[in-house]
Amino acid sequence: KSTNHFYAGFEPIGAEIIYVSAPSSYPSNPAVTDYRKLTRPVWPRVKDPWKVSSKG
Numbered sequence: 001k002s003t004n005h006f007y008a009g010f011e012p013i014g015a016e017i018i019y020v021s022a023p024s025s026y027p028s029n030p031a032v033t034d035y036r037k038l039t040r041p042v043w044p045r046v047k048d049p050w051k052v053s054s055k056g
Contacts (some may be wrong), residue, residue, distance in 0.1 A: 003028065 003019075011017065027033050031044045047056040 007017065021028060023036075035042070043049050
């Protein structure tokens with residue numbers, strides 16, 4: 001599920017939209033998710049999973 005699905009509807013009427021992190025059964029931060037079967041580097045756990053060079 002999207003964590004931003006509400007934004008378009010509430011942004012025009014809200015003075016501020018505040019995102020919070022709360023304990024849950026599934027972390028909403030993929031950088032700290034325990035990917036047990038992951039076999040390759042993925043963003044955001046690594047900065048550049050494809051190791052793209054700026055040289056081209």
